[in-house]
Amino acid sequence: MKKFLLYILLFFSFSVFAQTETEPVVWDTTMEKISDTEYDLVFKATILKDWHLYSQYNPEDASLPLVISAAGDNPKFELVGKAKESKTYKEYSETWEKEEIFFKNNGTLTQRIKILDPNVKRIKVTIEGQVCKEVCIQVEETFFFYFKGTTAKETPITVDEKSKKLTSALKLDLKNKDLLKGEAEASEGGSLTSIFLLGFFGGLLALLTPCVFPMIPLTVSFFTKQSQNKAKGISNAILYGLFIVLIYILLSIPFHFLDSLDPEILNTISTNVWLNIFFFAILVFFAFSFFGYYEITLPSSWGNKMDNASSVGGLIGIFFMALTLAIVSFSCTGPILGSLLAGSLTSDGGAMQLSAGMTGFGLALALPFALFALFPGWLNSLPKSGGWLNTTKVVLGFLELAFAFKFLSNADLVEHWGLLKREIFVGIWIVLFIGLALYIFKRIKFPHDGPSKKLSFSRVSFGILVFSFVIYLIPGVMKKPTWELSLLSGFPPPQFYSIYEQDSDCPLGLNCYKDFEEGLAAAKRENKPILLDFTGWACVNCRKVEENVWSESDIYEILKEDYILISLYVDDRKELPKEQQFLFLKDNGKTKDIETVGDKWATFQAINFQTASQPYYVQMTSDLEILHRAEQYTDRDTYYEWLKQGYQKFQAQANK
Structure with a gap:
């Protein structure tokens, strides 16, 4: 389950590196009558060179297999077993550590169906799966098959009179x-600035984690000592920082393809109930990794390959050094990036906001490497690594849990389940931040915490700040709050979505x-x-x-x-x-x-x-x-x- 959740996230984030074709599979369909009640639906796939379309029988915890299903609430037909497949290929995947089964160049699926309603006029069939090269693209196709008497044929999609009439009713004759x-x-600029700053803040938090912070002096010292002159070392360190920013910007590029294909797609993704539940689950999963119960890492072979590539000289070597940082620090940056990814998709600027957030995140990570290269004397002022780094991770774990409930709230709101009304949501946050305060004051411990020591002034101050936030939240569970939670606008459900009776919805x-x-x-x-x-x-x-x-x-x-x-x-x-x-x-x-x-x-x-x-x-x-x-x-x-x-x-x- 852990690997499954991790690789789902990786599908979103690392698909950037070579996406050039947006539709690598083209389908052609025919229908063959077997008897009065049975038909064979034939799906022929033409696949671009070097792309793999995965079989129905591809193993679990690997690339997603094809699934053919009957669509609609009352399909009036049923599938007879799994579809027959034309020639498939097998190849061992180092990523998944399994032998995968796939089509290449072309493939044919023959799905037998049984008609349950003799008066059926149209059926709808969906095919879902995954096609991959260096990147993976979801396959989501809908096919309509039309029936006339005892014959059947697949025809181009047409719109009936009812649909034409209702479509026409949506169109307004607007004046001026x-x-x-x-x-x-122009208002989008402010929104982009806000999410850039949010991404920048996330990058600063990532700097304070055990995976990134110790690498700052090591990397800067490497550049300044390796080069024969100081100016060359400084320029290499700055170039290293620029490549870090570039890598994180590139991670957002695939979402611009999605946005251009369908302007509503990011809104559809962000409000999808199951995707919001998935984000809730994965942020909870990330939170417990920050608490120290397990660690999320990318396959070690990825880091080793990037590390070997970084030994190449010049620009290419520096680029792969930056890529190595992104990979080896993933156990700490991944959860923060995942939160940024999820949060940007549920924002209203879509792909542009995601790019702005990723730019801010990469800039915050890169900035110390450039600054300390310019002013190497500052390295002496850096605090030494220690238990405070683990404390930072645990604090981030509590924040991940708090943000997780935002996504569960999204699902609850769009489906009107009534599970997370405003006061219940705020109550959960109160419990979480009380837990954070107790951790800060060392009343509770997590697996990687060291022996208890005397509380420092900064720790006490932060604990008081967290308790103050809890006090700020408390009126949010009351029918007539002493003050509104205006600082949190947009996170809790709207005020009219309440456990108390309201005058208006x-x-x-x-x-x-x-x-x-x-x-x-x-x-x-x-x-x-x-x-x-x-x-x-x-x-x-x-x-x-x-x-x-x-x-x-x-x-x-x-x-x-x-x-x-x-x-x-x-x-x-x-x-x-x-x-x-x-x-x-x-x-x-x-x-x-x-x-x-x-x-x-x-x-x-x-x-x-x-x-x-x-x-x-x-x-x-x-x-x-x-x-x-x-x-x-x-x-x-x-x-x-x-x-x-x-x-x-x-x-x-x-x-x-």
Whole structure:
């Protein structure tokens, strides 16, 4: 299980090094009738050179095997055993330490099915698996097969009249649409800066771990002593630092391919229930490794190969030295990187935010090597390695556990399970940080802690700081808190997701509509402008705006009295009524099943506003006339002026 979780993470992070083809497998399908109730579905795969598509029989704890399954709630057919496969190949994998089974160049799968409903008109079959070269790409394909009488054929996907009608209903005839462009995009800069700083802070924490800290003086001394002149040693050390930054930037590149293929894909990933549960599980797994119960390491052969490669001279040797650092320090940096990866995917800037975070992380790791090379006398001021490094790891373990519950909360919110209401979430954090405080004061110990010594001033000060944070959290479990947890906006569930009865299920108790048509009708009835709010249950920046900006008295009053608020949750996994579900045909010819509330509003946003980010705010009239530019995550003063200007324009038009 430990290896499985580790390699799943590695699939996300290390897939950067050679991704050049985005679709290395092309499928062709046919159907052959065997009897009145049985058919053979034939899937022919054409595979790019040097890529391996893994067999259904590939061993466990290795590259993911192919899985063919019947899709839909009521498939009206069943699979008869596993598919027959054409020629496959076997090869021992040093990574997985197993013999893998795969197709190369081409492969054929023949899956027999049995029809359970003689009146069936269409069936849907999915194939999932993995195709790898130096990198691995998920295979996720959906195939439709259509039946007519006693014959069957695979045909191009078509959209029925119901789907065309419902798609048309999503499209708005917006007026002054050009006003949306411009300044709204500038707000992303602040968000990128924030996550860059968050990544930088994560890198600083990684520096204070036992895997990285002792390497600083060793590496700097190596460069300064190896070179024949001081200037050369300094330039090599700086180049080493630059390569560290480059390596961590490269780790984010594959996610830009995902973002360009489908602008909604990162939002889909970030709000996927099972992926959020996976992130919860893996952060708990990381936390206990920091506590010292086990250690996560990459295969030793990777480090050895990189170390051998680093003996090559010049730029290549220095690059491989930087890569060696990234690999051998993974047991300490991996959990922090995993948290950054998970956190960036659940952020609203997607791949750009991940790149910003990775850049900050790599810069923080690289900075000491360059600075100490420039000023080698500073090395004498570095504290010696010791028990404080293990203390740092344990503290990080508690932080990992605290962040883990954010991902479990995301899953709970989008599915409306009601397991982690706001007060329960805050209560769990209170327990965790009490545990951290007890550890700081040496009331509890972990496996790698040394013998107890007298508490230092810095340790006592930090313990008092943690206890102060616990006191800050306590009002969060009360029905009427003494103060709101504004510093934590976006981490706990929203205030209306509470164990206590609330006046409204809208932010801050405001009146809002969660269906566009209902809100539009209300705006016409009350002759008010619309504030269209594209939001999400798992959207951190949405909560920050609601709890830190909307909560300001003057803004709150405007929202309550002057606007019709329509909040559309793009990650809501509540299933639409069957009569409202349909197949949406994208411009690229591919289709998307609109089955949930979130599917509908995410598509609605993409069609009309050509964006997939949240929060995203639009001011418009009930006649669908845009009043002002769109706004996103921003500060209180900017938001207030934006609201006021939009409302003044609405009043001017009404008085004409």
